[in-house]
Amino acid sequence: MSDAPVISVRGEALLEVEPEIARLSVQVQSQERDRRTALDRLVERNQQALDLVKSYGEAVEKLETGGLSITPLVRYRRREGDIRAYQGTVWIRIVVRDFTVLGELVTRLGDLERTAVHGPSWELRRDSPVHAEAARQAAQEAVARARSYADALGCRITGLVHLADENLGRGPEPFDAAPVAYAASAGVMMAAEEEPPPLDLEPETQTVRAAVEARFTATAPDLGRP
Incomplete structure (x- = not known):
């Protein structure tokens, strides 16, 4: 088993995008x-x-x-x-x-x-590229964070030991909304035959989150520096 120091970090990413x-x-x-x-x-x-x-x-x-x-x-x-x-x-x-x-x-x-x-x-669609982009950014965040820790210790990362997708999801969850429209019941006449005016619906921003856990090997730290 290698005696090389190991730096463990967590990388995160959060994207706000329009729904699909x-x-x-x-x-x-x-x-x-x-x-x-x-x-x-x-x-x-x-x-x-x-x-x-x-x-x-x-x-x-x-x-x-x-x-x-x-x-x-x-x-x-x-x-x-x-x-x-x-x-x-x-x-x-x-x-x-x-x-x-x-x-x-x-x-x-x-x-x-x-x-x-x-x-x-x-x-968003399940196969939306936004999910992959969030995972990529989370992995990059983990590498950057590991390098930052290594630099603080006077060493450098040398290899990847472990990378795990901690969580990849979307928010907010779909909701069971109340009816936005309900037609008149039988026997009740419409006020006019013309088409009803369209509703102005604003798409709800989707939040995509991704997080990874990673462990990197590193060179021996320079703990002698003041």
Whole structure:
């Protein structure tokens, strides 16, 4: 085993960058006294929402259905079989890459009948080069810090013993936002047929953190200096 001195350090990096994607969660509902009618209304409203999202073409990176449910609503909980209505729900998940259409898309979705929109949740892609850049800067910080310690001791680093990625993450975490838009319920007429004005949405800055732990061998320190 080598008797060379070892300098252990921690390198850190923190980058603040603009998000790359925005996630929306859309909830489409129907509620009717008849099960089949509730299902038919749900199919119709779901298709309206999907057609609207698809009309934005490549501005939308991903569109997928998260789930579907048809639930009987009981009038009195103590009496089984007393069903007053059936409620249908479809969850739609959307990833938007072009933020210039995001505000318009949110308001148009929220203008659809019995449709709730949650979000946006601003994010970086998992394979974003920003993560690699943060790791690179953290490693450079570790080398610079080790050299600074070595210089203070009158020695120099000679080799790398260990380098470990301590933590590489992003903040803030996605949140479960309250609906930013909810359309009027059945039976309530819209005030006008024209499109609603788009929301002015400002992308949330993303914080990328990286930290590494490193150990370097060094020459013998000159501890005799005053």
